Amino acid sequence: MPHKSTSPLRWGIASTGGIAEQMTRTIHAMPGAEVVAVGSRSQKTADRFASKFNVPRAHPSHTDLCNDPNVDIIYVASPHSEHHDMTVIALNAGKHVVCEKAFALNTGEATEMIDAARRNNRFLMEAMWTWFIPAVVDIRRRIIAGEIGKIVSIDADFCLNISDPNGRHRQADLAGGAMLDLGIYPLTFPCFVLGEHPDEVKAIGRLTDGGVDATVAGVATFPSGAISTFQTSLDAVSGHGARIVGTMGRIDVDPPFWFTSSFTVHSHGANPRHITMPNEGLAHEAAHAMERIRNGHIQSNVVTWDATLQTMQLLDAVRKQVGVVYPSER
Numbered sequence: 001m002p003h004k005s006t007s008p009l010r011w012g013i014a015s016t017g018g019i020a021e022q023m024t025r026t027i028h029a030m031p032g033a034e035v036v037a038v039g040s041r042s043q044k045t046a047d048r049f050a051s052k053f054n055v056p057r058a059h060p061s062h063t064d065l066c067n068d069p070n071v072d073i074i075y076v077a078s079p080h081s082e083h084h085d086m087t088v089i090a091l092n093a094g095k096h097v098v099c100e101k102a103f104a105l106n107t108g109e110a111t112e113m114i115d116a117a118r119r120n121n122r123f124l125m126e127a128m129w130t131w132f133i134p135a136v137v138d139i140r141r142r143i144i145a146g147e148i149g150k151i152v153s154i155d156a157d158f159c160l161n162i163s164d165p166n167g168r169h170r171q172a173d174l175a176g177g178a179m180l181d182l183g184i185y186p187l188t189f190p191c192f193v194l195g196e197h198p199d200e201v202k203a204i205g206r207l208t209d210g211g212v213d214a215t216v217a218g219v220a221t222f223p224s225g226a227i228s229t230f231q232t233s234l235d236a237v238s239g240h241g242a243r244i245v246g247t248m249g250r251i252d253v254d255p256p257f258w259f260t261s262s263f264t265v266h267s268h269g270a271n272p273r274h275i276t277m278p279n280e281g282l283a284h285e286a287a288h289a290m291e292r293i294r295n296g297h298i299q300s301n302v303v304t305w306d307a308t309l310q311t312m313q314l315l316d317a318v319r320k321q322v323g324v325v326y327p328s329e330r
Protein backbone atom coordinates (compact mmCIF):
# COMPACT_ATOMS: atom_id res chain seq x y z
CA MET A 1 0.00 0.00 0.00
CA PRO A 2 1.79 3.20 -1.10
CA HIS A 3 2.07 5.91 1.51
CA LYS A 4 0.99 9.44 0.51
CA SER A 5 4.29 11.04 -0.41
CA THR A 6 3.42 14.37 1.19
CA SER A 7 2.71 13.17 4.74
CA PRO A 8 5.48 12.01 7.11
CA LEU A 9 5.74 8.29 7.85
CA ARG A 10 4.69 7.71 11.45
CA TRP A 11 6.90 5.24 13.33
CA GLY A 12 5.99 3.18 16.37
CA ILE A 13 8.94 1.89 18.39
CA ALA A 14 8.41 -1.63 19.75
CA SER A 15 10.60 -2.02 22.90
CA THR A 16 12.66 0.44 24.88
CA GLY A 17 16.21 -0.97 24.92
CA GLY A 18 19.52 0.33 23.59
CA ILE A 19 18.92 0.15 19.84
CA ALA A 20 15.33 1.43 20.22
CA GLU A 21 16.81 4.59 21.77
CA GLN A 22 19.33 4.94 18.95
CA MET A 23 16.69 4.49 16.23
CA THR A 24 14.33 6.95 17.91
CA ARG A 25 17.04 9.63 17.98
CA THR A 26 17.82 8.85 14.33
CA ILE A 27 14.20 9.09 13.11
CA HIS A 28 13.61 12.29 15.07
CA ALA A 29 16.40 13.90 13.04
CA MET A 30 15.14 12.68 9.64
CA PRO A 31 12.92 14.61 7.23
CA GLY A 32 9.59 12.98 6.30
CA ALA A 33 9.49 10.84 9.43
CA GLU A 34 8.26 11.09 12.99
CA VAL A 35 8.13 8.81 16.02
CA VAL A 36 4.50 8.96 17.17
CA ALA A 37 4.33 6.07 19.66
CA VAL A 38 6.30 3.59 21.74
CA GLY A 39 5.26 0.18 23.06
CA SER A 40 6.72 -1.63 26.04
CA ARG A 41 5.86 -4.54 28.32
CA SER A 42 5.00 -2.00 31.01
CA GLN A 43 3.28 1.39 31.05
CA LYS A 44 5.96 2.77 33.35
CA THR A 45 8.79 1.93 30.95
CA ALA A 46 6.83 3.18 27.96
CA ASP A 47 6.10 6.45 29.78
CA ARG A 48 9.76 6.90 30.73
CA PHE A 49 10.89 6.34 27.13
CA ALA A 50 8.15 8.64 25.76
CA SER A 51 9.09 11.47 28.06
CA LYS A 52 12.86 11.05 27.43
CA PHE A 53 12.40 11.19 23.64
CA ASN A 54 9.34 13.40 23.40
CA VAL A 55 7.14 10.67 21.90
CA PRO A 56 3.41 11.59 21.99
CA ARG A 57 1.89 8.19 22.91
CA ALA A 58 3.12 5.40 25.22
CA HIS A 59 1.48 1.95 25.11
CA PRO A 60 1.72 -0.74 27.82
CA SER A 61 1.72 -3.66 25.35
CA HIS A 62 2.83 -4.53 21.86
CA THR A 63 -0.77 -5.22 20.81
CA ASP A 64 -1.82 -1.73 21.93
CA LEU A 65 1.03 -0.21 19.93
CA CYS A 66 0.03 -2.20 16.85
CA ASN A 67 -3.63 -1.16 17.21
CA ASP A 68 -2.69 2.54 17.34
CA PRO A 69 -4.33 4.00 14.19
CA ASN A 70 -1.74 6.79 14.05
CA VAL A 71 1.16 4.39 13.45
CA ASP A 72 2.24 3.46 9.89
CA ILE A 73 5.41 1.47 10.53
CA ILE A 74 6.71 -0.50 13.51
CA TYR A 75 10.40 -0.87 14.37
CA VAL A 76 10.83 -4.19 16.22
CA ALA A 77 13.77 -3.80 18.63
CA SER A 78 13.29 -6.65 21.08
CA PRO A 79 15.45 -9.74 21.82
CA HIS A 80 15.59 -12.25 18.92
CA SER A 81 13.17 -14.62 20.67
CA GLU A 82 10.39 -12.00 20.36
CA HIS A 83 10.91 -10.91 16.73
CA HIS A 84 8.59 -13.45 15.13
CA ASP A 85 5.52 -12.84 17.25
CA MET A 86 5.94 -9.06 17.43
CA THR A 87 6.42 -8.81 13.66
CA VAL A 88 3.45 -11.03 12.80
CA ILE A 89 1.17 -9.13 15.23
CA ALA A 90 2.22 -5.82 13.64
CA LEU A 91 1.74 -7.05 10.07
CA ASN A 92 -1.66 -8.57 10.90
CA ALA A 93 -2.65 -5.17 12.35
CA GLY A 94 -1.85 -3.62 8.97
CA LYS A 95 1.48 -2.00 9.87
CA HIS A 96 4.71 -2.01 7.87
CA VAL A 97 7.65 -3.49 9.81
CA VAL A 98 11.40 -3.03 10.04
CA CYS A 99 12.66 -5.85 12.30
CA GLU A 100 16.09 -5.88 13.91
CA LYS A 101 18.69 -8.50 13.10
CA ALA A 102 18.94 -11.41 13.67
CA PHE A 103 15.56 -11.39 11.94
CA ALA A 104 14.25 -14.48 13.76
CA LEU A 105 15.27 -17.53 15.76
CA ASN A 106 15.51 -19.72 12.66
CA THR A 107 14.50 -20.06 9.01
CA GLY A 108 11.07 -21.49 9.89
CA GLU A 109 10.12 -18.38 11.86
CA ALA A 110 11.54 -16.08 9.19
CA THR A 111 9.45 -17.81 6.51
CA GLU A 112 6.28 -17.28 8.57
CA MET A 113 7.10 -13.59 9.04
CA ILE A 114 7.58 -13.10 5.30
CA ASP A 115 4.36 -15.01 4.59
CA ALA A 116 2.55 -12.60 6.94
CA ALA A 117 3.95 -9.59 5.03
CA ARG A 118 2.84 -11.07 1.73
CA ARG A 119 -0.62 -11.98 3.07
CA ASN A 120 -1.18 -8.52 4.54
CA ASN A 121 0.48 -6.70 1.63
CA ARG A 122 2.73 -4.76 4.01
CA PHE A 123 6.42 -3.85 3.85
CA LEU A 124 8.83 -6.02 5.86
CA MET A 125 12.62 -5.69 6.05
CA GLU A 126 15.39 -7.07 8.26
CA ALA A 127 17.28 -4.12 9.76
CA MET A 128 20.70 -5.13 8.40
CA TRP A 129 21.99 -1.55 8.51
CA THR A 130 25.49 -2.48 7.31
CA TRP A 131 24.18 -3.06 3.80
CA PHE A 132 23.20 0.63 3.54
CA ILE A 133 26.35 2.23 4.98
CA PRO A 134 27.90 4.27 2.11
CA ALA A 135 31.47 2.98 2.58
CA VAL A 136 30.26 -0.63 2.57
CA VAL A 137 28.15 0.02 -0.55
CA ASP A 138 31.23 1.57 -2.20
CA ILE A 139 33.41 -1.42 -1.27
CA ARG A 140 30.87 -3.72 -2.91
CA ARG A 141 30.88 -1.54 -6.07
CA ARG A 142 34.69 -1.71 -6.26
CA ILE A 143 34.73 -5.48 -5.79
CA ILE A 144 32.07 -6.08 -8.42
CA ALA A 145 33.93 -3.73 -10.81
CA GLY A 146 37.03 -5.93 -10.36
CA GLU A 147 39.18 -3.16 -8.85
CA ILE A 148 41.25 -5.64 -6.80
CA GLY A 149 40.82 -8.56 -9.21
CA LYS A 150 39.16 -11.86 -8.40
CA ILE A 151 38.39 -12.12 -4.68
CA VAL A 152 40.38 -14.84 -2.92
CA SER A 153 39.47 -14.28 0.73
CA ILE A 154 37.54 -12.06 3.14
CA ASP A 155 37.98 -12.19 6.87
CA ALA A 156 36.23 -10.24 9.58
CA ASP A 157 35.70 -10.43 13.32
CA PHE A 158 33.21 -9.11 15.84
CA CYS A 159 34.02 -10.06 19.43
CA LEU A 160 32.84 -8.07 22.47
CA ASN A 161 33.16 -8.70 26.17
CA ILE A 162 29.53 -9.06 27.27
CA SER A 163 29.78 -10.67 30.68
CA ASP A 164 26.40 -9.85 32.31
CA PRO A 165 24.94 -13.32 33.00
CA ASN A 166 21.42 -11.86 33.12
CA GLY A 167 21.57 -9.81 29.90
CA ARG A 168 19.83 -11.05 26.77
CA HIS A 169 23.14 -12.03 25.10
CA ARG A 170 23.68 -14.98 27.45
CA GLN A 171 20.05 -16.13 27.81
CA ALA A 172 19.05 -19.15 25.72
CA ASP A 173 15.34 -18.38 26.10
CA LEU A 174 15.93 -14.91 24.59
CA ALA A 175 17.87 -16.52 21.69
CA GLY A 176 21.18 -15.15 22.92
CA GLY A 177 24.66 -16.19 21.83
CA ALA A 178 27.43 -14.52 19.88
CA MET A 179 26.31 -15.62 16.40
CA LEU A 180 22.82 -14.09 16.22
CA ASP A 181 23.94 -10.87 17.83
CA LEU A 182 27.50 -10.21 16.62
CA GLY A 183 28.63 -13.07 14.37
CA ILE A 184 25.86 -12.30 11.90
CA TYR A 185 27.95 -9.31 10.73
CA PRO A 186 31.22 -11.05 9.79
CA LEU A 187 29.16 -13.98 8.46
CA THR A 188 27.08 -11.85 6.07
CA PHE A 189 29.48 -8.99 5.23
CA PRO A 190 31.13 -11.17 2.52
CA CYS A 191 27.69 -12.12 1.11
CA PHE A 192 26.86 -8.45 0.59
CA VAL A 193 30.17 -7.23 -0.82
CA LEU A 194 30.58 -10.28 -3.08
CA GLY A 195 26.92 -10.24 -4.14
CA GLU A 196 26.60 -13.99 -3.67
CA HIS A 197 25.59 -16.61 -1.15
CA PRO A 198 27.99 -19.26 0.24
CA ASP A 199 27.66 -22.80 -1.03
CA GLU A 200 29.09 -24.17 2.22
CA VAL A 201 29.74 -22.99 5.79
CA LYS A 202 31.76 -24.78 8.48
CA ALA A 203 32.00 -23.64 12.08
CA ILE A 204 33.37 -24.68 15.44
CA GLY A 205 32.52 -23.10 18.75
CA ARG A 206 32.44 -23.17 22.53
CA LEU A 207 29.20 -22.78 24.46
CA THR A 208 28.43 -21.05 27.74
CA ASP A 209 27.15 -23.10 30.68
CA GLY A 210 23.71 -21.78 29.70
CA GLY A 211 23.97 -23.39 26.27
CA VAL A 212 24.46 -20.41 23.96
CA ASP A 213 27.50 -19.88 21.77
CA ALA A 214 30.24 -17.94 23.58
CA THR A 215 32.84 -18.12 20.80
CA VAL A 216 32.53 -19.26 17.19
CA ALA A 217 35.01 -19.37 14.32
CA GLY A 218 34.03 -20.42 10.84
CA VAL A 219 34.74 -20.50 7.17
CA ALA A 220 32.47 -20.22 4.14
CA THR A 221 33.09 -20.93 0.47
CA PHE A 222 31.40 -19.00 -2.34
CA PRO A 223 30.51 -20.05 -5.90
CA SER A 224 33.03 -17.50 -7.27
CA GLY A 225 35.83 -19.34 -5.44
CA ALA A 226 36.20 -16.79 -2.62
CA ILE A 227 36.64 -18.08 0.92
CA SER A 228 35.57 -16.10 3.99
CA THR A 229 36.51 -16.57 7.61
CA PHE A 230 34.65 -15.16 10.58
CA GLN A 231 35.17 -15.00 14.34
CA THR A 232 32.77 -13.92 17.04
CA SER A 233 32.75 -14.04 20.81
CA LEU A 234 31.00 -12.73 23.93
CA ASP A 235 34.21 -13.18 25.96
CA ALA A 236 36.77 -10.75 24.52
CA VAL A 237 37.17 -7.65 22.38
CA SER A 238 38.65 -8.10 18.89
CA GLY A 239 39.94 -5.56 16.34
CA HIS A 240 36.63 -5.25 14.40
CA GLY A 241 38.28 -4.77 11.03
CA ALA A 242 37.76 -6.67 7.78
CA ARG A 243 40.24 -7.57 5.08
CA ILE A 244 39.35 -8.35 1.48
CA VAL A 245 42.10 -9.95 -0.60
CA GLY A 246 41.95 -10.11 -4.40
CA THR A 247 44.33 -11.26 -7.13
CA MET A 248 45.20 -7.62 -7.97
CA GLY A 249 45.23 -6.04 -4.51
CA ARG A 250 43.37 -5.82 -1.24
CA ILE A 251 40.97 -3.61 0.71
CA ASP A 252 41.51 -3.06 4.43
CA VAL A 253 38.22 -1.99 6.01
CA ASP A 254 38.66 0.28 9.02
CA PRO A 255 36.90 -0.77 12.22
CA PRO A 256 34.13 -1.19 12.96
CA PHE A 257 33.66 -2.85 9.56
CA TRP A 258 29.87 -3.22 10.04
CA PHE A 259 29.40 0.56 10.04
CA THR A 260 32.71 1.78 8.76
CA SER A 261 33.35 5.24 7.39
CA SER A 262 36.65 4.44 5.68
CA PHE A 263 38.86 1.86 4.02
CA THR A 264 42.18 1.60 2.18
CA VAL A 265 42.54 0.21 -1.33
CA HIS A 266 45.95 -1.37 -2.01
CA SER A 267 46.20 -2.05 -5.75
CA HIS A 268 49.33 -3.80 -7.04
CA GLY A 269 51.82 -1.23 -8.36
CA ALA A 270 49.93 1.82 -7.01
CA ASN A 271 50.10 3.87 -3.85
CA PRO A 272 47.49 2.92 -1.22
CA ARG A 273 44.37 5.09 -1.35
CA HIS A 274 42.56 5.85 1.92
CA ILE A 275 38.91 6.59 1.21
CA THR A 276 36.48 8.22 3.63
CA MET A 277 32.72 8.32 3.11
CA PRO A 278 29.83 10.04 4.93
CA ASN A 279 28.08 7.87 7.50
CA GLU A 280 24.70 8.54 9.07
CA GLY A 281 24.38 5.17 10.79
CA LEU A 282 20.83 3.84 11.09
CA ALA A 283 19.40 6.68 8.98
CA HIS A 284 20.44 5.01 5.72
CA GLU A 285 18.33 1.88 6.31
CA ALA A 286 15.42 3.91 7.69
CA ALA A 287 15.43 6.20 4.65
CA HIS A 288 15.54 3.18 2.33
CA ALA A 289 12.57 1.53 4.07
CA MET A 290 10.52 4.72 3.83
CA GLU A 291 11.38 5.21 0.18
CA ARG A 292 10.29 1.64 -0.63
CA ILE A 293 7.02 2.08 1.29
CA ARG A 294 6.27 5.40 -0.43
CA ASN A 295 6.75 3.67 -3.78
CA GLY A 296 4.36 0.85 -2.90
CA HIS A 297 6.90 -1.96 -2.40
CA ILE A 298 6.53 -4.61 0.29
CA GLN A 299 10.18 -5.67 0.40
CA SER A 300 13.60 -4.09 0.11
CA ASN A 301 15.62 -4.54 -3.06
CA VAL A 302 18.82 -4.47 -0.95
CA VAL A 303 18.01 -6.69 2.03
CA THR A 304 15.59 -8.85 0.04
CA TRP A 305 13.47 -11.55 1.66
CA ASP A 306 15.65 -14.10 -0.15
CA ALA A 307 18.79 -12.56 1.37
CA THR A 308 17.24 -12.66 4.84
CA LEU A 309 16.21 -16.30 4.41
CA GLN A 310 19.72 -17.15 3.21
CA THR A 311 21.19 -15.43 6.28
CA MET A 312 18.86 -17.42 8.54
CA GLN A 313 19.84 -20.67 6.77
CA LEU A 314 23.52 -19.86 7.40
CA LEU A 315 22.84 -19.07 11.07
CA ASP A 316 20.85 -22.32 11.41
CA ALA A 317 23.74 -24.28 9.86
CA VAL A 318 26.31 -22.65 12.16
CA ARG A 319 24.18 -23.22 15.27
CA LYS A 320 23.64 -26.87 14.31
CA GLN A 321 27.40 -27.41 13.93
CA VAL A 322 28.28 -25.75 17.25
CA GLY A 323 25.33 -27.37 19.07
CA VAL A 324 23.08 -24.44 20.03
CA VAL A 325 19.40 -25.36 20.26
CA TYR A 326 17.03 -22.77 21.71
CA PRO A 327 14.41 -23.95 24.25
CA SER A 328 11.50 -23.21 21.88
CA GLU A 329 13.11 -25.43 19.21
CA ARG A 330 13.28 -28.54 21.42
Ligand SMILES: NC(=O)c1ccc[n+]([C@@H]2O[C@H](COP(=O)([O-])OP(=O)(O)OC[C@H]3O[C@@H](n4cnc5c(N)ncnc54)[C@H](OP(=O)(O)O)[C@@H]3O)[C@@H](O)[C@H]2O)c1
Nearest residue numbers: 015016017018019020040041045077078079082100101102
Ligand atom coordinates in the same frame (compact mmCIF):
# COMPACT_ATOMS: atom_id res chain seq x y z
N1 LIG B 1 21.62 -2.53 14.39
C1 LIG B 1 22.40 -2.46 15.43
O1 LIG B 1 23.41 -1.79 15.47
C2 LIG B 1 22.02 -3.20 16.68
C3 LIG B 1 22.67 -2.90 17.87
C4 LIG B 1 22.27 -3.53 19.04
C5 LIG B 1 21.26 -4.47 18.98
N2 LIG B 1 20.65 -4.77 17.79
C6 LIG B 1 19.54 -5.73 17.74
O2 LIG B 1 18.41 -5.07 18.30
C7 LIG B 1 17.65 -5.97 19.10
C8 LIG B 1 17.55 -5.42 20.52
O3 LIG B 1 18.83 -5.23 21.02
P1 LIG B 1 19.14 -4.21 22.24
O4 LIG B 1 20.60 -4.24 22.41
O5 LIG B 1 18.45 -2.94 22.04
O6 LIG B 1 18.47 -5.02 23.43
P2 LIG B 1 18.15 -4.51 24.91
O7 LIG B 1 18.87 -3.23 25.21
O8 LIG B 1 18.33 -5.68 25.81
O9 LIG B 1 16.61 -4.14 24.83
C9 LIG B 1 15.65 -5.07 24.40
C10 LIG B 1 14.27 -4.55 24.77
O10 LIG B 1 13.32 -5.51 24.31
C11 LIG B 1 12.15 -5.46 25.13
N3 LIG B 1 11.71 -6.83 25.39
C12 LIG B 1 10.63 -7.42 24.86
N4 LIG B 1 10.51 -8.66 25.29
C13 LIG B 1 11.54 -8.89 26.13
C14 LIG B 1 11.94 -10.01 26.90
N5 LIG B 1 11.25 -11.15 26.90
N6 LIG B 1 13.05 -9.89 27.65
C15 LIG B 1 13.77 -8.75 27.66
N7 LIG B 1 13.43 -7.65 26.93
C16 LIG B 1 12.31 -7.73 26.18
C17 LIG B 1 12.52 -4.67 26.38
O11 LIG B 1 11.81 -3.44 26.28
P3 LIG B 1 10.49 -3.27 27.17
O12 LIG B 1 10.91 -3.50 28.59
O13 LIG B 1 10.12 -1.88 26.90
O14 LIG B 1 9.47 -4.25 26.69
C18 LIG B 1 14.01 -4.43 26.26
O15 LIG B 1 14.38 -3.15 26.73
C19 LIG B 1 18.33 -7.33 18.93
O16 LIG B 1 17.73 -7.98 17.85
C20 LIG B 1 19.77 -6.97 18.57
O17 LIG B 1 20.45 -7.97 17.84
C21 LIG B 1 20.99 -4.12 16.67
